[in-house]
Amino acid sequence: MSAEQGNSRNKIKRLCIYALLTAVCLIIGYIESLVNFGFIAPGIKIGLANSVACLLIFSRDIKGALLVNIARILLSALLFGSPLSLVFALSGGIISLAAMIILSKCRQFSVIGVSAFGGVLHNMAQCVVGACVIGVGIFYYLPVLMISGVLSGALVGVLSGLILNRMKSENNVQ
Amino acid sequence: MKKGDIIICAVVFAVALILAVVFFFAKPEGKTLLVKADNKVIYEYPLDVDREITLEHNTAVIKDGSVFMLSADCKNQICVKSGEISKRGECIVCLPNRVILEIR
Numbered sequence: 001m002s003a004e005q006g007n008s009r010n011k012i013k014r015l016c017i018y019a020l021l022t023a024v025c026l027i028i029g030y031i032e033s034l035v036n037f038g039f040i041a042p043g044i045k046i047g048l049a050n051s052v053a054c055l056l057i058f059s060r061d062i063k064g065a066l067l068v069n070i071a072r073i074l075l076s077a078l079l080f081g082s083p084l085s086l087v088f089a090l091s092g093g094i095i096s097l098a099a100m101i102i103l104s105k106c107r108q109f110s111v112i113g114v115s116a117f118g119g120v121l122h123n124m125a126q127c128v129v130g131a132c133v134i135g136v137g138i139f140y141y142l143p144v145l146m147i148s149g150v151l152s153g154a155l156v157g158v159l160s161g162l163i164l165n166r167m168k169s170e171n172n173v174q
Numbered sequence: 175m176k177k178g179d180i181i182i183c184a185v186v187f188a189v190a191l192i193l194a195v196v197f198f199f200a201k202p203e204g205k206t207l208l209v210k211a212d213n214k215v216i217y218e219y220p221l222d223v224d225r226e227i228t229l230e231h232n233t234a235v236i237k238d239g240s241v242f243m244l245s246a247d248c249k250n251q252i253c254v255k256s257g258e259i260s261k262r263g264e265c266i267v268c269l270p271n272r273v274i275l276e277i278r
Contacts, residue, residue, distance in 0.1 A: 113179030
């Protein structure tokens with residue numbers, strides 16, 4: 001009985017953590033949308049919400065990373081976006097998450113490299129979807145998107161690394 | 175920071191640089207401007223005649239063989255900020271109004 005109670009308590013705790021992280025993602029995403037990075041190159045953003053996915057992946061919680069990321073994308077499209085932006089966000093989100101999960105299994109890469117690669121693939125996937133929607137001319141923008149993806153991804157990776165260290169030293173890794 | 179991280183960043187930078195070089199320097203100057211709406215060509219203009227093109231939501235300008243978007247009624251103004259194009263295959267995209275200016 002008590003083991004069963006402990007199990008369901010653990011499940012509830014996990015559910016709360018996922019819900020909390022999804023909310024954090026949405027707020028970060030919203031705050032980010034208020035800051036316009038268009039002066040560097042049009043359509044650029046940091047993707048800070050991806051740090052949550054990094055944290056979950058590097059805490060060995062792949063299922064959580066998938067759930068939180070998909071919930072974040074669906075909810076932010078419902079709240080701030082359109083059907084078209086949902087297609088863009090979903091393609092980028094799923095492909096970059098898959099790449100990050102695979103890469104995090106290799107020991108040669110830290111959270112910085114994994115996040116940078118995720119950033120690049122996110123932008124490349126969106127470029128492919130963009131080509132389907134408006135034509136192949138958009139591929140001329142790919143080099144800019146790749147470099148901005150690797151830079152912003154590395155930045156998110158550095159941030160996630162700092163948070164992961166903090167979590168380890170606090171000794172409450174989820 | 176591990177060795178693999180640096181390799182990833184270096185490889186991405188190298189690929190992006192090669193793509194950029196291929197895209198931006200190996201392209202001939204274009205001759206005509208295609209104006210597309212909803213992926214269909216609606217107008218075609220030669221680049222050697224200066225003119226202003228007024229569309230439903232956008233205004234484009236051909237001047238000295240290059241094309242730029244003068245104005246757009248959308249919120250993000252990405253097409254206006256994308257500057258001038260003159261080489262074959264280059265384009266200016268206005269995603270909100272589904273308008274593309276493409277050089278051929």
